[in-house]
Amino acid sequence: MGGTPLGVQTIATDLDVPWQLVWGPDNHIWFTEQGGAVSRLNPETGKITCLLNLEGVLRDRTSGLLGMAVHPDLSNQPYVFLNYSGERADKSRFSRVVRYTYQADTLVDSLVILEYPGWNGHFGARVIIAPDGKLMVATGDGAQFENAQSVISLNGKVLRYNIDGSIPDDNPFPGSAVWAWGLRNPQGLVYVDGKLYNSDHGDAVEDEVNLIHKGGNYGWPHVAGFVNTEMEEQFVHDSAVVSPLRSWTPTIAPAGLTYYSSDKLPELKGKLLLTTLKGNSIHALELNASGDSIIKDVNYFQQVFGRLRSICVSPDGDVYVATSNRDWNPNGFADEKDDRILRIYALDRKYVDKQAKNAVVKRAVGDVVSRGEELYVNYCASCHKTNGRGVAGTFPALNRSPLVSGNPDSLIRLILSGKNEMPQFSFIGDRDLAVILTYIRKRFGPQSSPVTIAAIQAQRTEL
Structure with a gap:
């Protein structure tokens, strides 16, 4: 990592999809597991103490026990949310x-x-205690897109409560918990110098990191990322929308979010740290002096530990991350000891061999052997997997699928229009669509004919 050599230590193994990590005021790591367990982990000894096995939890794909907040003044306010x-x-x-x-x-x-x-x-489900002692809750739109723009609905929002469950008098809408709206599936919340930042899953495009303002509308489902289409411009003509600080296309599936303020790892100081699921990495997002702009994005540990769900930082500057390689959408990275909690820390230079490799891992130039494979990895592999086998009962396999090997018009229409949980990819240009569909048909067909630009253009005109 720049000039700082790193060590990586596994401090917990065989976990049931750890969803939330919180560095507690007792200097222990508090964490949830999707199946319903809440535990405390002593980072020095590795001892785990189970505090609760929650009954009545629905575990189905992305549902389960998810977010948690531990009150920072635990001795006087002994509350866990x-x-x-x-x-x-x-x-x-x-x-x-x-x-x-x-x-x-x-x-x-x-x-x-x-x-x-x-x-x-689209549960969202992160919770955090604000500097003023209020409880902030990020909720997903439930995959019911209209919820996000309705200030009556509690879905697709950041909500604000007193810790007794009452609604603060200074919320933007009297009698309502809504603090901000227009979000799709918010996955991260962190305060930095009194400012609230969040990460939000996009659909097929435009994952986001946002600065959350009181009463702010973040646009979903009418605006994704920055305003750059005719339909988005029409919407913002009548509705004020807050633009993200950063967006990503192809998507990275942003998850946990924290802030690094220690001197221990100077390369990370002053940066938001964002874990990603599809991206399999940690993004270090440098903020400007006023905290209202991201001026640099550096990617660490790409494709090293697999899917990363949550992150926290100890007061002495160690970074802790939770893998998510055995969740509903595995990508083939699962280690026999997954899921795990990892400690990332600065090594003392006097004990480091001069040839020690830094922890930044970049993709080799030869990793992507064709434009078709590159496009497939960017847009398709997170669901259908690199081997084309998909996820049973959720994402269909591509291997020898009649849709893949048959008349290409049906496949083209599906890609352009989407269906059920599959988003539409009409934003991809005709040439790249021809390349990616030809790659899919050749690899998973495998005797299928190429897809032409003319065939894609013909299907666009019929939609």
């Missing part, structure tokens, strides 16, 4: 934020702060 998914007797789903009291290595006295519709995905 959990965000989890459940299902009622009538099969309707919900997300719920519950406050627990920490007492003698257990969590007791549950108090429901919030309950909102859960649906089948």
Whole structure:
């Protein structure tokens, strides 16, 4: 990492998809596991103490026990807030934020702060205690896009509560918990010098990092990323929208977000640290002096540990990350000891061999052997996997699929229009679409004919 040699230590193994890491005021790592466990980890000894096995958790793909906030003044305010998914007797789903009291290595006295519709995905679910002591909750749109622009709905929002569950008088809408809206699937929350930053999953394009303003509208589903299409310009003509600080296309699936202020790793000081799932890396995002712009983005540990879900930093500057290689959408990185919590720390130079390699791992020039493979990796592999096998029951396999090997017109229409959970990719140019579809048909067909630019243009005119 620049001039700082790093060490990486595994401090916990065989975890059930650790979703949230929090550095607690007791100098332990508090973490949730998607199946319903809440635990404390002593980073010095590796001892894990289970505080709660939450009952009634719905574990289905991205649902389960997700976000957690530990009150920073735990001795006087012994509260832990959990965000989890459940299902009622009538099969309707919900997300719920519950406050627990920490007492003698257990969590007791549950108090429901919030309950909102859960649906089948896009749960958001990060929670954090603000510097003013308020509880901030990031909620996903539930894959019901209209929720994000409705200030009546609690989905697709950042919400603000008092820690007893009441609504603060100074929220932007009287009697409403809504603090900001127009979000799709927010995955990270962190405060830096009183400013709130979040990460948000885009659809097929435009993952984002945002600076969250009181009463801010972040545009989804009418605006994705920066305003740069005719439809987006029409929307912002009548509706003020806050642009992201940074967006990514192809998408990276941003997840946990924290801030690094220590001198221990000078290359990271003053930067937001963003873990990514699809990107399999940590992005170090340098802020300008006023904190309202990202001026540099450096990518670390790409393709080293696999999917990275959550991140926290100790007061002495060590970075802790949680892998997510055994979640609902694995990408082939799973180690036999996954999922894990890793410690990343600065090595003392006097003990480092002169030939020690830095921890920044860049892709070799020969990793992508063709434009078709590059496009496939960027847009398709996170769901259908590099081997084309997909995820059973969720993302269909491409290997010898009739859709892939048959008449290309059907495949072209699907790519241009999308279907169900598959987004549309009409934003990709005709030439690149021809290249990627030809690659898919040749690799997974495997005797299929190429897809021509003319065939794509013909299907566009019919849509």
